[in-house]
Amino acid sequence: MDEGRGVVAFSQSSERRSDGRPTIGELVSTLSEKLSQLIRDEIRLAKAELAEKAKQAAIGIGLFAVAGFLAFFAFATLVAMAVLALANAVAPWLAALIVAVVLLLIAAVLGMVGKRALEQGSPPMPTKAQESIKADVAAVKEGLS
Structure with a gap:
């Protein structure tokens, strides 16, 4: 294709067509x-x-x-x-002490369970999403080659 034809083709395509x-x-x-x-x-x-x-x-x-x-x-x-x-x-002070100790024991157990749950969730990285993205990138690279 020579350069003259390219220019002519461009100028013709920018004009309004005769059929509207x-x-x-x-x-x-x-x-x-x-x-x-x-x-x-x-x-x-x-x-x-x-x-x-x-x-x-x-x-x-x-x-x-x-x-x-x-x-x-x-x-x-x-x-x-x-x-x-x-x-x-029992004496009122002893009743309050007993209830407080029971509540502290419950809090300690819940705290240990919560700590264990947090340790299982660390590090907070979306590993499944990272693996999926790596697989997508590999598929695109494979498709390009």
Whole structure:
């Protein structure tokens, strides 16, 4: 292909066609504009969807916090009831001490179980996702060669 033909072909494709249909250049330009608009609209939709989901999550977190707050006071009331019930059998100070020791033992056991669970989750790296990405990269490299 000589350079003269390339220039002529380009100048002909930028002119309006005699039958009124758009040229390839106009079609590519329109496609580019429409694609850009589509991407902007998709981003706008994603932002709106994320905002709605964030709002719902905030409401859920708030309700969960209130539930935890009320559960804390319900538990404190149950502890007081246990102390008062035990105070009928032993001295009140001893009843409070017994309940406190039982609660500390429960806290120690839960703390050790929680520590073990944290150790099993370390390091906090998404190893499955990393392996998947490595496999994808290897597949792409294999496809290119």
